[in-house]
Amino acid sequence: MNLCIVNGRIVDPTQNLDAVGELYLAEGRVAAIRAENVSLGEIPAGEWERIDVKGALVMPGLIDLHVHFRDPGFTYKEDMKTGSAAAAAGGFTTVCMMPNLKPVTDTPAAVKDLHSRQEGINALAVGAITMGQKGTELADIKGMKEAGACAISEDGRSVADAGMMLKAFRAAAEADIPVFDHTEDDALLGTEAGEACLAARDLILARDAGAKLHLCHISAKLSLDFIRAAKAAGYDVTAETAPHYFVFDKSRATHGHFKMNPPLRTADDVKAVIEAVKDGTIDAIATDHAPHSREEKEQGYEKAMNGVIGLETSFPVSYTALVKAGHISLFRLVELMSSNGAKILRDENRGTLKVGAAADVAVLDVETPFTVDPAAFRSKGRNTPFAGMEVYGKTLLTVCGGNIVFNDMQ
């Protein structure tokens, strides 16, 4: 059945559109938009299911460049079904799944296996850079790209050997696939310098190889200074941060739910991350959704494993801490959480509500405050630092490829 979302505040920076009206979705695509002074596309004949969203925000489906779904290998933490359900509940229609699984996603067959098990949303495989993420033998990067991998990454760790990383950048350039780069020097683990050193190294190496570099979960002012300078010098680089890095400083790092890698930084770093989100040094907000079991997270800060979940809090936390707080516009947030992700993935059919684009849509209530309650999460993970926070931006409806994948309309 075709779907018509009625009475939505349709916001799409790719068309400079912010108007209350109707969004028509047919055959998995955006068919038409009708609003005051706006008439885009043709409304096809046929039956329409009409959903009145009563003024809620209607935007392109959210895109998360960085999640851990733990499947295969660690399905007690999360699996394809619960991860995808958590994504849909957060308004996400596309996510990129990091390869630190068991087995590691390091072959074309592993990429295909993940894609054959998708559950409602576009869960895209990121291939490993080296076999088994061991850092010694390059994976079949071209083969994984041909199998449908959206990027390559060694996430969870870095490629320590600069020579190996240069080879990887060359292979990625050749295969025309972006590199999602976890930058941390093993010898300087957890420090600002460790993050910035490898960010600087890889800016240089990727430039040398002509590769497309995307820097993951940037948390430190020092790294941002280098990224800003590189962008000004014309380097082909993009960068993401995660909500916990612009909300919390390291004074909160006393409970396992505030432990992740890279770790929370100083109040100055938090300010620098917000500044970078504002001035375009940061291109995307990703979650680094990293579910762990209760036992793995609740035995004190020192023993806790690294990682926090984020899919079901990312939009409301970002909306509240960035838009409501007056740092950025709603347009800019939609870019950071959807349109720019599509650009980084080089997918012209997503991150936009242009006629003909994929019918991937998020409908969110940004007027009514609510309290983050981990007990209500679809994720198996409960390891969130945002529990109890009052936020705006509850998901009401998520549509992926024209199908309703989450519906909390009253």
Ligand code: DOR
């Ligand atoms: O905190 C983290 N958790 N950082 C990583 O790099 C890996 C991730 C995980 O897989 O749990």
Ligand code: ZN
């Ligand atoms: Zn990482």
Ligand code: ZN
């Ligand atoms: Zn990660």
